[in-house]
Amino acid sequence: MSAKTDYNELEQLARRGRWLVISTVARSGAGHVGGPMSAMDVMIALYFRVMKVRPDEPRWPERDRFILSKGHSAIGLYTVMALRGYLPVEELKTFDKERSRLQGHPDMTKLPGLEASTGSLGQGLSVGLGIALGARLRGNKFQTFVMIGDGELQEGMVWEAVHVAPRYKLGNLTAILDWNCLQQFGWPLGPGEENRGDKRNPWAGVDLKGIFEKFGWRVLETDGHDFSKIISTLEEAKSFGDSDRPTMVLAHTIKGKGLRLTEGKYEWHSKIATKEELKMAAKELGIEELVA
């Protein structure tokens, strides 16, 4: 199988994942769309290429860890885990329903394979720091990945972890910033201001790369929607596992990525697609057979 073919397969998985996100949220009548879409390609790359995991043995001690700190994108994570075999794809239909393992925000006490419960923003990086620190104390060799949102980065607790992680020289910790430039409501877009959507990029004009480097992190950047670049960047981050610096991956993404309907539109942070919109989405994603 050539590398190109690999990416075709991943791209297909990501298209299916995006369809499952928007259609599951529509079916449940609740949930988030824009964030899961921006994070989809990175999570597909992690679970299908970068991380060593055993879906049928979710507590395998040597597994790499992933924490979705921006927990409101839960349906995106559940979808990727379902596609990877942690749970039946059919189970996605229970999302946000009574007695479901698939809670509105990830609940590690319900779904095996979740490494942390998240939802109240800003907390996941600290848990990842603890896991990475514990792995060092134990002599474990796995890598811990934590995805945080660019809106979430406004939470002070994230910066507490950003400050502490380099002090413990945790090369086995990789943070990924899903820098999709839109948050739930955000600030209005001023004339000529940098954007990848209809509101102001919350970190416009802020040298995040320089800031994280000054804190002692190694900083890598990638296009968060190009599998070739995502995988090489995350593999590079993982190769620093034994090094003395944690890695921050700035993943440049687009909120609502994959559908003209949702791309770059802040309202799609959390919105229910109509039947017509679902049909359009299915067509655009090339999965008409699932619509009937």
Add this chain to the structure above:
Amino acid sequence: MKPLRDVFGDTLVQLANTNPNVLVLDADLANSTKADKFAAAHPDKFLEMGIAEQNFVGVATGLASLGFVPWLSSFTVFFTHRAVDPVRMLVAQTHANVKIGAAYAGLLTGYTGKTHQDVQDLGIMRAMPGMTVLAPADEFECEAMIRWATEYQGPVYLRLSREGGPAAFAADYRFSAGRTYQLREGKDLLMISTGPQSVRCVEAADYLAEKGISAGVLHVPSIRPVNVEEIVKSCESVPIVFTVEEHTVLGGLGGLVAEILTEHLPKRLIRFGIEDRWGESAPNAYLLDHFRLSGLRVSEQVADYLKTAKV
């Protein structure tokens, strides 16, 4: 008697000698909380996390997921107020095996004033499902609780007074979660208390005895879980019950006992503690006098109430 903060440091030093999973995380207060004793004895198991309490709660959760038993050490107020969200979501909601060593609880915080006096913590922590909430009366109970909590699988909140005081128990005391302890028998009334305030209630009972009033004292070291039957049974034989706590009268021990008696044994219950107000910076003796929590002041409050009320 030995200050409880010294008991905290010394006991953890001993535990880490035999339990390889014990870790202590500090938020830059080790020389106040006496976690510095642990830092000196076990430098490789002492993790300085800086002045960032939300983060260190999260870090402890991650460590616990790998089988460590992380003891967090900071001031009470920084757990139940500053970091209450990660305590709630990361620790309580996941039933993480994280131990919260909450030092400088209550009013007697060494001249810090209302900013650092946490008199809402019991109300906050006992509202969290799955959380164990403990308040030791003396050094022996404190050590026993630390040993128990280290073995127990699940989150524990340990409310530690900065100071030491007269003993309520002997050195062979063994802790059992939920149990209550009748420190003094009495037929005219029962005082229910927790933490070192229970010992001050025994003193109050002595003053009351001088006035011919027979007062019992029930110590409730385990705010959650609590043995409801034991509390009901202790209250059955007296006409009136007083709760006395170094905590606001809203939602803490007084709230707990009010809930139990209302449901199981309706009878007159009077709550003594910090009224609906903030504390202040002052010597301990002044604070206990001012907030009417010294043995003498408690006895006066009780006697005054009995004089004016028809019981």
